Amino acid sequence: xxxxxxxxxxxxxxxxxxxxxxxxxxxxxxxxxxxxxxxxxxxxxxxxxxxxxxxxxxxxxxxxxxxxxxxxxxxxxxxxxxxxxxxxxxxxxxxxxxxxxxxxxxxxxxxxxxxxxxxxxxxxxxxxxxxxxxxxxxxxxxxxxxxxxxxxxxxxxxxxxxxxxxxxxxxxxxxxxxxxxxxxxxxxxxxxxxxxxxxxxxxxxxxxxxxxxxxxxxxxxxxxxxxxxxxxxxxxxxxxxxxxxxxxxxxxxxxxxxxxxxxxxxxxxxxxxxxxxxxxxxxxxxxxxxxxxxxxxxxxxxxxxxxxxxxxxxxxxxxxxxxxxxxxxxxxxxxxxxxxxxxxxxxxxxxxxxxxxxxxxxxxxxxxxxxxxxxxxxxxxxxxxxxxxxxxxxxxxxxxxxxxxxxxxxxxxxxxxxxxxx
Amino acid sequence: xxxxxxxxxxxxxxxxxxxxxxxxxxxxxxxxxxxxxxxxxxxxxxxxxxxxxxxxxxxxxxxxxxxxxxxxxxxxxxxxxxxxxxxxxxxxxxxxxxxxxxxxxxxxxxxxxxxxxxxxxxxxxxxxxxxxxxxxxxxxxxxxxxxxxxxxxxxxxxxxxxxxxxxxxxxxxxxxxxxxxxxxxxxxxxxxxxxxxxxxxxxxxxxxxxxxxxxxxxxxxxxxxxxxxxxxxxxxxxxxxxxxxxxxxxxxxxxxxxxxxxxxxxxxxxxxxxxxxxxxxxxxxxxxxxxxxxxxxxxxxxxxxxxxxxxxxxxxxxxxxxxxxxxxxxxxxxxxxxxxxxxxxxxxxxxxxxxxxxxxxxxxxxxxxxxxxxxxxxxxxxxxxxxxxxxxxxxxxxxxxxxxxxxxxxxxxxxxxx
Numbered sequence: 026x027x028x029x030x031x032x033x034x035x036x037x038x039x040x041x042x043x044x045x046x047x048x049x050x051x052x053x054x055x056x057x058x059x060x061x062x063x064x065x066x067x068x069x070x071x072x073x074x075x076x077x078x079x080x081x082x083x084x085x086x087x088x089x090x091x092x093x094x095x096x097x098x099x100x101x102x103x104x105x106x107x108x109x110x111x112x113x114x115x116x117x118x119x120x121x122x123x124x125x126x127x128x129x130x131x132x133x134x135x136x137x138x139x140x141x142x143x144x145x146x147x148x149x150x151x152x153x154x155x156x157x158x159x160x161x162x163x164x165x166x167x168x169x170x171x172x173x174x175x176x177x178x179x180x181x182x183x184x185x186x187x188x189x190x191x192x193x194x195x196x197x198x199x200x201x202x203x204x205x206x207x208x209x210x211x212x213x214x215x216x217x218x219x220x221x222x223x224x225x226x227x228x229x230x231x232x233x234x235x236x237x238x239x240x241x242x243x244x245x246x247x248x249x250x251x252x253x254x255x256x257x258x259x260x261x262x263x264x265x266x267x268x269x270x271x272x273x274x275x276x277x278x279x280x281x282x283x284x285x286x287x288x289x290x291x292x293x294x295x296x297x298x299x300x301x302x303x304x305x306x307x308x309x310x311x312x313x314x315x316x317x318x319x320x321x322x323x324x325x326x327x328x329x330x331x332x333x334x335x336x337x338x339x340x341x342x343x344x345x346x347x348x349x350x351x352x353x354x355x356x357x358x359x360x361x362x363x364x365x366x367x368x369x370x371x372x373x374x375x376x377x378x379x380x381x382x383x384x385x386x387x388x389x390x391x392x393x394x395x396x397x398x399x400x401x402x403x404x405x406x407x408x409x410x411x412x413x414x415x416x417x418x419x420x421x422x423x424x425x426x427x428x429x430x431x432x433x434x435x436x437x438x439x440x441x442x443x444x445x446x447x
Numbered sequence: 448x449x450x451x452x453x454x455x456x457x458x459x460x461x462x463x464x465x466x467x468x469x470x471x472x473x474x475x476x477x478x479x480x481x482x483x484x485x486x487x488x489x490x491x492x493x494x495x496x497x498x499x500x501x502x503x504x505x506x507x508x509x510x511x512x513x514x515x516x517x518x519x520x521x522x523x524x525x526x527x528x529x530x531x532x533x534x535x536x537x538x539x540x541x542x543x544x545x546x547x548x549x550x551x552x553x554x555x556x557x558x559x560x561x562x563x564x565x566x567x568x569x570x571x572x573x574x575x576x577x578x579x580x581x582x583x584x585x586x587x588x589x590x591x592x593x594x595x596x597x598x599x600x601x602x603x604x605x606x607x608x609x610x611x612x613x614x615x616x617x618x619x620x621x622x623x624x625x626x627x628x629x630x631x632x633x634x635x636x637x638x639x640x641x642x643x644x645x646x647x648x649x650x651x652x653x654x655x656x657x658x659x660x661x662x663x664x665x666x667x668x669x670x671x672x673x674x675x676x677x678x679x680x681x682x683x684x685x686x687x688x689x690x691x692x693x694x695x696x697x698x699x700x701x702x703x704x705x706x707x708x709x710x711x712x713x714x715x716x717x718x719x720x721x722x723x724x725x726x727x728x729x730x731x732x733x734x735x736x737x738x739x740x741x742x743x744x745x746x747x748x749x750x751x752x753x754x755x756x757x758x759x760x761x762x763x764x765x766x767x768x769x770x771x772x773x774x775x776x777x778x779x780x781x782x783x784x785x786x787x788x789x790x791x792x793x794x795x796x797x798x799x800x801x802x803x804x805x806x807x808x809x810x811x812x813x814x815x816x817x818x819x820x821x822x823x824x825x826x827x828x829x830x831x832x833x834x835x836x837x838x839x840x841x842x843x844x845x846x847x848x849x850x851x852x853x854x855x856x857x858x859x860x861x862x863x864x865x
Contacts, residue, residue, distance in 0.1 A: 034470065034545055056468035058810045105741065107731035108793070114800025116730060133807040162744030169699035170747055170765050173595050276696040278589035316510040324506070325575075330583045351590065379514045386518025386541050389470050394811065 026235070033416040034389055039235045043242055046223025046251050050402065051238050052230040054395060060136040060231030061395040064147050065127035065403050067226075068219035070197040071259070071342075077218050078253035086215060087206040089164070089199015092121040094212055096164060098128065098147060100156050106146040115139045123193050124340060124407050126219075131396065137237055140229065144245040150216045152209035165201050175275045175445045182271040183283040183347065186441035189267045190260035193343055221252040228402050230395040259342060264289045264439075271443045280446050282355035284362055287439040288344030294409030299418050302339045303384065304430045305346060307422065309335040310380045311372060312365060312435070313348050319365045328358050341408055346434070359442045366435045372427050381419055388415050449831075450648075450820055451655050455662045458673030459645045462820060463655040466813075470545055472651030473813035474558055476536040477821055479644045481676050482612040486532055487584070487619025488627055488635050493523035493534055494580040495572050495632065501564035512557065516550050517541040521558070528825055529679030529712070529756025530612040536562065537814065542652050551653055552661055559665035565636065571629035572636075581624050588618050592695070595862065599701035600752070600763055603860035606691045607705040613679070613757050642674045646824065648817035681711050681758035685855040694865045700768040701862040704778060706760040708753075709853040712826035716853075717755065718838045719846035723854075724751045724760055725798035726790055726847065727781060732797035734781040739764060745774050756825060760854065768863050775859065786851045790844050799840060806836050 027040040041049045070091050074083055098119070099106050110117040115132035128147050132139045171177045181196055188194040198204075229238055266287055290301065313319050313335050323329040333350035352358050391397045398412075405412045450464040480489050503509040513519045519540040526533055538558045543549035566573055591598050601616070608614040647666070649658045685707055710716045728735040728751030739749035749764040766774045784790075809815040809832055816832075823830060830838065 054468070056466075059808045105731065108797075111730065111732035111797035111801065112793070114797075114804045116801060116804065131804070131808070133804045159744050163740055163747055166699065166745070166765055166767065167747040169767070170596070173697045173699050175593050276595075277593045278591075279586060281593070314510075316507055316514055318507075321505070321507050325579070327579060327582060330586060351586070379511065383514040383518035386516075386546075389517070389541055389545055390520075390539065393469050393471060393813075 026239070029411065029413050031413040031416060033385075034392055036392060036413065038413055041239055041242075043222065043246055045246055045248060047225055047227065047242070047246055049227045049239065049242055050229075051233065051235045052398060053233060053235065054230055054398075055232055057232050057395055058133050059131055059395050060133070060229070060233055061129065061131045061399045062140050062143055062227070062229040063127050063129040063399050063403050064143050064227050065125055065225060065407075066219050067124065067224050067407055068126050068215075069122050069124040070195060071123045071192045072219065072257055073192045073195070074258040075218065076256035076258070077214070078255060083258060084214065086211060087199060088195050088203040089197070090207055090211065090215055091126055092198045093160065093164060093204055093207050094215055095119045095121045095126050096160050097152055097157065097212060098150065100151055101146065101149065102151050106142070109142050110139060113139050113142070117143075121197055123197065125403065127403055129399070136231065136233055137241055140238065141241050141245055144227070144241065147220065148245070148247060150213065152212045154209060157207065157209050157212065161204055164198060164204055168196075168198050168201055171196070171198065175277050175281055178273055178275065179281050179283050179349070179443055179445045182273055183285040183441055183443035184345075186268045186271045186443055187266050187285050187287045187345055188343075189263055189265075191262045191343055192259070218255055222246055223252050224255065226403070226406055228399055228406070230398045262343070266439055266441055269441055271441065273445055274447070275445050277445055277447050279351050279353055280355050280444050281349070281351050282358065283347050283349040283443045284359050285441040285443065286346045286435055287441070288339065288346070288434060289439070290433065291342055291344055294341040296410070296414060296418065298339055298341065298408050299405070299410045299414060300422065300426070301430070302337060303415075303418055304422055304426050305337040305339065305434065306384060307377065307380050307427050308431050308434070309337060309346060309348070310383065311376050311427070312369070313362065314380070316379070319361065323358060323361055328352050328354060328361070339408070355442060355444045359440070363437055363440070366431075369431055372424055372431070374424060377424060377427060381422070385416060385419055453655070453659050455647075455659070455666060456668055457671040459647070459666070459668070459671075461647045461649070461659060461662055463649045463658045464816065465653060465655065466650060467652040469651055469813060470542050471539045472542055472551060472554065472649065472653055473817070474538045474554065475648045475814060475817040476558065476562065477646045478534045478639065479646070479676055480532045480534070480639070482527060482530045482532050482615040484623060485635065486615050486617070487623035488632060489532055489534065489639065490525045490618045491580055491584055491624065491627060491632065492636055492639065493525065493536065494584065495576050496561055496565055497521070497523065498576040498580065499566040499573065500560045501566060502560050504566055509561070516553055516557070517546050519550070519554060519557075521561070525617050527613070527617050528822070529754075531676060531679065531756065531825065532617060544652065551657070555658075555661040556665050563640070563666065563668065567633065571633045574629040577627070577629040577632055581627060584618055584624050585621050588616065588621055588624070591616075595695075595697060595701055596763070596765065599703050599860065599862045600761055602693060602862070603691070603703035603705045603761065603858055604754070604759070606689060606860060607759070607858040608757070611680070640668055641671050644673055644676065646821055648820065650813035650816055679756055682709050683707050685857045688856050689858045691858060692861045692863055694863055697862060697864050699765045700771060700864070702764045702766055702771065702774055702778075703860040704762040704856060705858040705860070706762075707855045707857050708758045708760050709855070710758050710850065712755045712758075713828045715838075716850050719842045719850040720760075721753065721802065721839065722795070722798050722842045723785060723847045723851055724753050725802055726794045727751050727785060728762060729798055730801050732794060732801070734784065734794065735762065735764075735778065738777050738781055739774060743773070743777060745770050745777070749778070755822070771861060771863075779856070782854075785847065788844065788848045790847060795844055799842070802839050803836055806832060806839065
């Protein structure tokens with residue numbers, strides 16, 4: 026067992042690697058009432074082509090299968106596993122994104138029983154023709170709900186503009202048509218490929234005992250032999266963007282927009298990725314954050330409102346930033362952003378230090394809640410990053426890092442405007 | 448956990464709870480009002496105040512100051528609890544144990560400055576700020592339609608409470624926004640500050656004495672004359688169920704049912720009502736989840752929500768449009784099941800446990816703790832979180848059946864496609 030400590034925020038985390046290759050992390054949070062645990066697999070909607078360890082042929086699966094599998098894991102031979110969590114007063118849930126499927130619960134007592142339950146049910150698939158068919162109706166309504174959600178459509182239309190081939194452009198839940206092709210055999214195949222302990226991580230936070238957690242892990246995790254490497258196949262994504270403008274009409278009151286920049290500096294994880302992530306956040310804050318000149322100008326001109334925001338997503342194999350909100354004239358906002366970018370030739374040290382402080386404060390705050398700790402941990406873990414490295418990395422960032430990133434990343438050639446129009 | 452109350456002025460209550468588990472100090476200031484034809488004005492105030500104060504004249508200056516304070520976050524929201532309209536101002540600053548400086552005093556000074564020392568030009572607010580924020584408020588009112596799930600519930604409530612103040616949207620109407628200018632808004636601001644009840648909650652690792660002395664020093668309002676805000680009317684007999692449809696450009700139908708519970712927020716019957724709502728649609732153990740989603744595969748979500756301070760219970764679900772009648776029939780049947788006393792031990796026990804967990808979890812969030820105590824004030828009860836949990840645990844199935852008899856369906860709302 027390894028102890029990881031962060032001096033700035035005075036938080037400690039324990040790491041343990043189980044003999045199956047499962048990584049276990051625990052963060053004790055004294056005084057917290059709630060306990061939270063997440064059991065996650067490195068498997069998301071992006072994994073649509075792969076070679077199963079031991080096979081030679083590529084397996085192609087229908088869009089939305091990782092998410093479908095997530096839904097089906099809650100079903101047991103005797104009923105729904107929700108029932109068992111409910112009997113313990115815990116609330117269980119799960120989510121699927123591009124890279125990850127995560128199962129989780131939050132509880133205020135019976136933590137160790139719930140943890141055992143979590144480990145057990147995720148290791149126990151139960152799919153039948155009948156229960157797979159039944160799920161299609163439920164997921165169809167989930168897909169329809171997102172079809173009517175303008176922010177979700179805006180986001181996926183932007184990804185469709187940024188990417189030619191990369192599966193990140195495909196909706197996580199798939200389509201009503203693609204999920205109709207899912208059956209129990211293909212679910213079992215995906216399950217066996219991606220739900221091996223060596224491809225998974227367990228994270229728990231709360232006022233809990235690390236040794237008791239390890240006892241449960243050692244008793245519950247099946248000692249399978251280690252699995253060979255899963256070969257994930259991603260198409261050769263060109264550096265260029267697919268389309269620079271995407272538009273859809275929906276029932277909205279005024280246009281919504283996302284300005285996306287495609288990141289081509291990809292292919293690595295770990296501390297290098299963490300540094301790029303923070304540097305890019307700093308760039309976005311300086312360019313278009315609440316305290317920037319651009320924000321003030323656009324706000325004064327009535328082109329943006331309080332929904333205006335920026336975000337950077339840096340995964341190992343792809344990345345993009347988003348500048349978005351609602352505006353009567355998205356084209357004008359995009360033009361203003363590009364104009365501002367072309368004029369940046371230096372970064373003021375006062376700005377840089379202030380933004381660094383802000384990002385440090387935001388990170389500190391995220392440790393007030395066991396949920397946000399857990400979700401941040403899992404998100405960064407899948408990128409080969411430990412969140413406790415965050416503060417040190419902020420300190421290391423120099424003026425040159427920021428200006429270099431500014432000049433290479435924010436390129437008009439890689440910029441997409443996605444708009445939802447009334 | 449305890450919370451200490453101090454008075455720092457007429458109708459200004461300060462509550463402080465010292466807790467060392469958080470890495471930040473959270474200050475929540477609530478200004479209490481009632482929904483009226485001045486709702487739009489009241490809602491506009493925080494937007495204008497956050498644009499500039501006497502000491503920080505522009506939003507950029509305000510934001511830069513907050514960033515210097517280790518990324519302190521300052522936000523506000525406008526919402527309603529029953530027919531009470533509340534403006535909440537929230538400041539969260541880093542605890543001095545984790546940074547190099549103690550910025551508590553800076554925090555109190557800042558939030559007091561924004562609220563009490565607004566930028567005033569010629570006896571009014573800055574007219575540019577007012578004009579811009581008016582436009583933004585109108586856009587926000589119009590953009591309610593964007594989020595269909597929430598909008599369907601809002602629309603159901605609006606139709607249901609047509610002749611009651613509760614139907615007033617928390618940001619007011621476009622027409623009312625249009626009537627505001629920098630002079631009448633400033634006059635109104637002075638009235639707000641002089642007459643409305645203010646509750647301040649401070650939670651974090653800081654002593655009560657220190658917070659009290661800081662608020663005494665910076666949060667001073669002279670000659671207040673505090674108005675009384677009446678309780679929200681609850682009881683209403685339903686003569687005939689209303690059926691309402693909106694046709695929009697959507698692919699999924701949104702079915703929302705509004706019930707009158709005829710239970711007041713401070714009544715002992717509120718606890719069985721809370722359990723009833725949980726048994727019906729409070730989670731994966733509930734009747735609606737089991738029957739609408741799992742058995743009939745009709746929906747991804749089917750759940751209940753209580754509007755405690757107006758005595759309403761809402762049921763919401765997203766369904767295929769042609770399944771309207773089928774879903775409605777199942778939902779109404781499950782409500783009848785409860786009235787007939789068909790509540791399994793599993794449904795009942797799971798609901799109690801889920802409520803225990805969610806009530807206990809409040810203790811891990813400074814803003815939820817503040818909101819809990821604010822709600823106690825509004826319902827004229829004095830329960831601690833643990834008292835509240837005990838009350839829930841005393842509820843029996845018979846209590847649920849009794850309270851179910853008071854519940855009446857009022858409105859069935861359906862958002863469908865054009």
